[in-house]
Amino acid sequence: MAEQLRLAKAVLSVQFARRVEELSGQSPYRCYQCGKCGAGCPFADSMDLLPNQVLRLVQLGDEKVLEAGAPWSCASCLACEVRCPRGVDIAKVMEAVRLLALRKGRSPVALGKVPGERLPQIAVVGISRKMTP
Amino acid sequence: MNSILYYPGCGVADQARSMETAARGALGALGWEMEEMERWNCCGTVYSLATDDLMRHVGPARILARVQDAGHEHLLTLCSMCYSTLKRSERFLTEERDRLDRVNAFLDDEPDYTGGVRVVHLLELVRDEIGYEAVEEAVQRPLSGLKVSPYYGCTLTRPRAVGVDDPERPRVLEDLLLALGAEPVSSPQGVECCGAYLTASAPEVARRRAGAIARAAARGGADLMVTSCPLCQYNLDTRQGEAPGASAHAVPSLYFTQLLALALGADPAVDEQVIDPRPVLAARGLAVEVKA
Ligand code: SF4
Ligand code: SF4
Numbered sequence: 001m002a003e004q005l006r007l008a009k010a011v012l013s014v015q016f017a018r019r020v021e022e023l024s025g026q027s028p029y030r031c032y033q034c035g036k037c038g039a040g041c042p043f044a045d046s047m048d049l050l051p052n053q054v055l056r057l058v059q060l061g062d063e064k065v066l067e068a069g070a071p072w073s074c075a076s077c078l079a080c081e082v083r084c085p086r087g088v089d090i091a092k093v094m095e096a097v098r099l100l101a102l103r104k105g106r107s108p109v110a111l112g113k114v115p116g117e118r119l120p121q122i123a124v125v126g127i128s129r130k131m132t133p
Numbered sequence: 134m135n136s137i138l139y140y141p142g143c144g145v146a147d148q149a150r151s152m153e154t155a156a157r158g159a160l161g162a163l164g165w166e167m168e169e170m171e172r173w174n175c176c177g178t179v180y181s182l183a184t185d186d187l188m189r190h191v192g193p194a195r196i197l198a199r200v201q202d203a204g205h206e207h208l209l210t211l212c213s214m215c216y217s218t219l220k221r222s223e224r225f226l227t228e229e230r231d232r233l234d235r236v237n238a239f240l241d242d243e244p245d246y247t248g249g250v251r252v253v254h255l256l257e258l259v260r261d262e263i264g265y266e267a268v269e270e271a272v273q274r275p276l277s278g279l280k281v282s283p284y285y286g287c288t289l290t291r292p293r294a295v296g297v298d299d300p301e302r303p304r305v306l307e308d309l310l311l312a313l314g315a316e317p318v319s320s321p322q323g324v325e326c327c328g329a330y331l332t333a334s335a336p337e338v339a340r341r342r343a344g345a346i347a348r349a350a351a352r353g354g355a356d357l358m359v360t361s362c363p364l365c366q367y368n369l370d371t372r373q374g375e376a377p378g379a380s381a382h383a384v385p386s387l388y389f390t391q392l393l394a395l396a397l398g399a400d401p402a403v404d405e406q407v408i409d410p411r412p413v414l415a416a417r418g419l420a421v422e423v424k425a
Contacts, residue, residue, distance in 0.1 A: 025184045042325045046338055073338070076182060077326035078291035082300040089292075095182035109334050119333055121143040122214060122364045125178045126330025129189065 017061040023096035028058040030086045037080035037090050043073045051080055051090050058093060071097045072108045072131060095130075102133045137258065138205040139167035140196060142215035143175050144363030149212070149388070151402035152363065156211055156255060156390040158399025162271055163263050167209060172199060178214055179330065180221045187235060193222035194236045198246040207251050209258060211390060213362040217288035220252040220295050254289065255390065256305050256361060257297050265312040273398035275314030279417045281392065282318045282355035282384070283307055284346060286365045287326050300324065306359060306389060313396040322349035327368040336372065343373035347384040356413040358386040374407035385410035395419060 021027055031052065038050030047070040049057070057065035074094040081089045109131040114124065145153050157167055173196055181189035196219065200208045210216040226233045227248035237245040259268060283306030290296035290303050298305045301324065307317040327346060328339030346369065350358050360366045369386040373379055385408040387401075395401040395414075403410060403421050414421055 023183050023185060042342060043331070043338065045341075046335070073331070073335070075287075075326050075329040075331050076179065077287040077329065078300075079287070079325065082291055082293055089182075092182045099183055099186075114333050115336075118148070120148045120364055120367045121175075122178045122212075123330045123333040123367070125143070125175060126364075127333040129177065129179050129181075130330065131334060 011063060012061045013063065014061050016063050017058055019100065020058045020093060020096045023099060024089070024092040026089050026092050028055055028088075028093065031055045031059065031084075031088050032086060034085060036083055036085065037088075040079050040083055041074075042077065042079065043075060046073045051094070054097065055088070055090065055093060058097070065097055066101045066104065066106070068097075070094075071101070076130070098130065102131075105133070107131070107133055134164055134166050136166045136168050137207055137209045137253070138200060138203065139169050139209045140173055140176075140200075140215060140219070141169060142210065142212045143178075144214070145212050149363035149366065151404045152211055152366075152388040152390050154400060154402035155388060155394035158402075159390060159393040159397050162397040162399050163259075163267060165258070165263065170196075170199060170208075171203070176215045176218045176222075178218060180218045187232060190222045190226055190232070190236055191239060193219050194226060194246055195240055195243055197223055197250045198237075198240065198243045200250045201246055202244045206249065207253050209253050209255060211255050211361070213254060213286065213289035214364060216252060216254045216297075217291075217295055221292075223248075223250060223252060224295070254297050254361070256289070256309065259309060259393075260305055265308055268309070268312040268393075268397075272313060272396050274396055274419065276310070276392060276396050276417070276419065277314050279315045279414070279419065280318050280354050280356045281310050281315045282320045282350035282353060282358045283310065283323055284320075284327075284350075284358045284360050284365060284369065284386070285324050286360065286362055287324075287329070289361050290324065306361075309389065309393070310359070313392060315392065315396075318350065318353040318355040320346070320349045320353050320355070322346040327365045328372065329364055329368075332364070332368055332372060336375075339368045339372040340376040343368045344376045344379065347373050347379075348382070350384050351382055355384060356417065357410055358384055359389045359392055360386055361389055370407050383408045385413060395421065
């Protein structure tokens with residue numbers, strides 16, 4: 001398990017939760033924190049927050065979630081989407097958090113630094129679409 | 134000969150050529166021909182999950198508009214990522230008139246897309262149109278004794294509304310393998326992501342995932358794995374092969390089209406791979422040559 005993200009002095013904003021809701025088309029308040037999404041996420045071991053914890057911060061309107069590493073470890077694999085008992089498409093929430101961070105100028109991947117080995121184009125296009133502004 | 138319009142996509146047109154060569158040969162043996170689109174562009178590979186990201190549907194819309202303009206109703210894909218991205222975009226755009234109008238206005242150099250193109254994956258064509266009975270009858274070299282672990286990955290079956298089969302308990306690959314005379318070995322990792330494009334930003338994550346998938350297949354006794362996506366194949370072959378200590382227990386991986394071609398007596402187009410599938414094939418009496 002990666003190091004836990006520490007959250008101190010949270011600033012909570014309903015607007016932030018609304019913004020994520022608007023971008024993802026998913027109501028974060030449907031989630032009842034059962035943890036099934038995190039339990040089955042194949043990338044949970046490299047995340048600083050579990051997918052349900054990302055959702056929890058969104059529910060609380062805590063913008064600190066924009067600093068989390070978890071959304072960048074999410075590959076939009078949709079395992080959580082088909083398993084959520086509340087019908088929340090968590091991958092869309094992850095995407096909304098990524099987009100909000102990207103639109104604030106965060107850019108976790110420098111395409112120039114992606115190793116120039118013979119990577120399939122799908123990987124390069126995928127990464128540039130998900131992780132660059 | 135039946136014919137179907139075909140969209141290769143970037144992966145298949147380059148790194149995954151063998152997937153296509155094998156598919157052409159196999160379909161030929163089944164009386165079908167793939168007619169490549171005259172002009173095509175990248176589908177965008179990953180479907181945009183945001184509500185306001187209309188721009189990212191322009192690629193798929195351009196492809197769909199050309200399919201429609203050429204008078205076709207169906208579009209065949211081999212790559213499951215292209216399949217999913219095109220099919221999801223088609224749904225997203227036609228769900229709300231306003232989205233389609235805005236994308237059409239942007240694409241003023243193409244005829245308008247009005248909706249209705251059906252994106253079809255080759256596995257669906259074989260299952261629903263050709264049928265496994267016809268496949269069984271066409272088999273020339275049964276894959277008897279070959280134990281194969283189907284690797285579905287994500288985009289072939291998820292989300293549920295778009296996938297070709299049940300996302301949690303798919304069987305389309307198992308059924309195909311049975312028709313070819315092989316022995317399917319279902320794996321608990323068969324529907325869990327290989328790391329996808331994280332292979333570019335976090336190769337060690339893809340190595341771990343590929344290793345876990347291969348180990349689960351090996352525990353079931355599989356000789357090899359089959360995939361339907363060039364990115365899965367890259368991770369299962371290259372990334373699995375790079376992991377420390379991988380070579381002793383490595384499980385090779387092939388495209389389902391290659392096994393189909395092999396069984397139907399067509400060219401399986403086996404390339405040089407990091408994890409060579411030839412020894413396990415030869416051990417089951419299915420020797421194949423690699424083209425220089
Ligand atoms: S599976 Fe659904 S309801 Fe359960 S914690 Fe995850 S998002 Fe919330
Ligand atoms: S979509 Fe993202 S959060 Fe959900 S299971 Fe896959 S990687 Fe994990």
